[in-house]
Amino acid sequence: MTVEGLEPADIPVVDMSLLQGTPEEERGALKLLDNAFQACGFAYISNHGISEEFLNEARSYSKKFFELPIDVKLSILHPSDGGVEDHRGFVPDGLTYVSQLVFDDATVQELRRTAPEKKQSLEMGNPHTEEAGKDTPKNRLPTEEELPGLRAFVEKWWDAMTDLNHTILRFCSKALELPDENYLSRSQTRNLCHMTWNHFPSMAMNLLEDGSFRRLNAHTDFGQITLLFPDPVGGLEVNDGKVFRPVAFKPNTMVINIGDLMERQTNGRWKSSLHRVVAPEEKLGRIDGSTGVYAAERYSMVYFGSPDPESMVKTLPGCDVKGRWEPSVVQAGMHEVTCEEWIQKRVAAEFLNPEAAKGEV
Numbered sequence: 001m002t003v004e005g006l007e008p009a010d011i012p013v014v015d016m017s018l019l020q021g022t023p024e025e026e027r028g029a030l031k032l033l034d035n036a037f038q039a040c041g042f043a044y045i046s047n048h049g050i051s052e053e054f055l056n057e058a059r060s061y062s063k064k065f066f067e068l069p070i071d072v073k074l075s076i077l078h079p080s081d082g083g084v085e086d087h088r089g090f091v092p093d094g095l096t097y098v099s100q101l102v103f104d105d106a107t108v109q110e111l112r113r114t115a116p117e118k119k120q121s122l123e124m125g126n127p128h129t130e131e132a133g134k135d136t137p138k139n140r141l142p143t144e145e146e147l148p149g150l151r152a153f154v155e156k157w158w159d160a161m162t163d164l165n166h167t168i169l170r171f172c173s174k175a176l177e178l179p180d181e182n183y184l185s186r187s188q189t190r191n192l193c194h195m196t197w198n199h200f201p202s203m204a205m206n207l208l209e210d211g212s213f214r215r216l217n218a219h220t221d222f223g224q225i226t227l228l229f230p231d232p233v234g235g236l237e238v239n240d241g242k243v244f245r246p247v248a249f250k251p252n253t254m255v256i257n258i259g260d261l262m263e264r265q266t267n268g269r270w271k272s273s274l275h276r277v278v279a280p281e282e283k284l285g286r287i288d289g290s291t292g293v294y295a296a297e298r299y300s301m302v303y304f305g306s307p308d309p310e311s312m313v314k315t316l317p318g319c320d321v322k323g324r325w326e327p328s329v330v331q332a333g334m335h336e337v338t339c340e341e342w343i344q345k346r347v348a349a350e351f352l353n354p355e356a357a358k359g360e361v
């Protein structure tokens, strides 16, 4: 699937500590971020404040979760209709299929049949349900006996991701020269963002190469900003406008990328780029006793930031330069819409809920 020998995508590393640097250093960092988001919507962030130790703890909990017996995971199964009002729990192989702005039932069915994804996920939201009020459903997590410490860890990790998300929103508000640095944060009052842990099992390489299975199809993210800790084994690719190129793993950085809502809010100035997960090109594992070549297993941890569900997605001040940028999501039907309506439409298509995916937006 990957075209061999392609150079990795040209994505800059933006040092977040420069926000506290001299005015000149700060200006340089903001310009770098703006350029990166205009070019392909992706940036690496260094000095993001998540320690290696904390990240390893998260990786270890994620691994322990996916290694639980299947009947334990199935006891917290995600509902199959993909309603955002209960987007929580374990998603086994085959329950979802991500496609890019395909809302037609028959086409999605055909894609699912011909090239299913080999991936499991744990979908989570704000664990502090009293803070988020009636708007957030409870997480579906294993019991304390089944995976000791996970519930407390998820709270800690969620809080760290939420803080980081607000810091990045301040960074973005400044880069866009919005009226004040908390402009974007103010539309996230109840922290109703979303968090996903993914597991891509080891599998025969030829099944990925001949296209019988995918890991994660090409898609744009549905929300505003995505915070991603990819797996060191690689496999993530972004489309630079012409071809998919590897998003090389860079130690001590994380990846952030623009989602559909931000593309629409910036009127297309910042790109919600197509990306996908393929077999890592060089890191192949061999399973003892077999002659075949296997793709290494892979884990990723993602936080999808988005404004409160009822917020209308509209152009931000200063981004309304007509004809200069054109958001691709507008061509796909995102006009006057609330954040929840857009996210629901895309999540429903992923879960093959034709009625909800049709929703006029």
Ligand SMILES: O=C(O)CCC(=O)C(=O)O
Pocket: 196, 198, 216, 221, 228, 229, 230, 231, 236, 275, 276, 277, 299, 300, 302
């Ligand atoms: O696993 C990764 O590196 C990327 C995951 C991703 O794109 C997503 O969950 O939307």
Ligand SMILES: [Fe+2]
Pocket: 219, 220, 221, 275
């Ligand atoms: Fe994604």
